[in-house]
Amino acid sequence: MHHVDIPSGELNEFDLPPICIVTGERQGVVFKPVNFTWYPRWIGFLALLNLLIAIIVASAMTKRVTGTLPFTEEAWSRWKRGQVIMVVSVVVAIALLILAFSLLASDAPEWQGLVALPSSVAIPVLAWVFFLRGRGPQVRRIDKDNLSLAIPNGPAAYAIAGHFLAGLNSPARDDGESLDASGAPARALCARHDDIVANQVCTRCGAFMCPRCENRVRRESLPLCPDCWELRGRTIAVQAKAPGLTLANSGLFMGVVSVVPMCYAVHAVSLVLNTVSLVRNRHADSPRIDRKKAIAGLALTGIGLLLTLGMRLYSGSW
Template sequence: MAAEKAGRKANMAIVIPKNELNEFSLPRVCVATGQQGAVTFQKTEFQYVPRWIVIFAFAPLLYLIFYFALRKTASGSLPFTDEAWANVKAARRNVALAAMGLVAGIFLSLFSVSIIKDAGFVLLLVAFIGGLVAIGVFSRRLQKAYPRVTLIDDRDVHLVFPSSQAEDLVRAHLSSGTRPVA
């Protein structure tokens, strides 16, 4: 396990041209598990926003301006096994439910402040921290099931796959001359 983690840190992102995110240009290997053969290509969308814009989180208007001005997107198809794709959908659903639970918990806590004066702040704090922990846990599960984008530029998408075996196979496929050189 430790050797795999050390190997994962050494892996660099795979650079895939935007127009090659399809079943004709990529090998039939699941990007989440590394299994070959019985995969289906699923429609995927990626977006990249520079991490430094988080400093504007306390100025929401500036944050939104920078977010929409600097956001880059790419879409295509990536190979997944049926089980891996089900895990991706479940992880996405759980993140959305955790976010809605956070909002509902905060509103419920604010409502309870009017009823129970002493416990309102404690309930708000518990709902906020519990919601953030749930979002963090489910986001981490999503990272283990879905490729992570590290950069999107005008031509290429830089991805890190959950499976190091899939990274190696795709990298070998892309560098074997099976795609046209630009």
């Protein structure tokens, strides 16, 4: 994995080069929505002492960044498929862990519990190794201004790092056309002011522009014309409005927790949240991802209820 630091406000198609972060390809690249969450890793050790306090501290210190990153369709599909497999493996691991302790505490043969216990650890590890490792970005840190990522492709990491400094480099072209010192062809006129000589070319659309029309995120960034700058602002505003905690996300979280059997209150809350989320997102124009989260939350709750039923039957309570 290769490290790259991206300014938090520049995680979008206007400020990143179109190169797949997984394969390094430049053809067929599309920008896909991503959400990154990070909290200090020492909170994991705090969970060993008190889980409730660890959850509260993690909620207070968690930082999120939303934006888009360049992928090919194939790389994007493989990464998302790996994430789904990883979630399923964690659910299976939790179920196996509960089963292992139940078997060890019962009159069942001891070897069954001893097999289930290491299997609960091995399954998510194997899922990560074979289906998720090296298939997508991994967040290393999120601070006030930057997002630190580890991405699979080295050339893509170098291209992104160089892109952020490209505004300081002298332009170069090999087609024989003369350029002035700032990148526009000699004697080219500004697209908005036809009486002013252009001194820059928009990075996104290629329009010629004069110093009055030039817009940069930072001094060392490549310039954008007024139209692309306005479009960039609208795009970032939409991304910024994306809430970190939604009804669908809450329902999915409760669904994962409700896999643990015998937690009747959690099961009830999960059923209510996911049912309401599914009803709210039943329309065709609703986000498909929210419908999928609600369905997944209900399915996970069903697994928890089935495990509860099985344990009650096994223990002879019914």
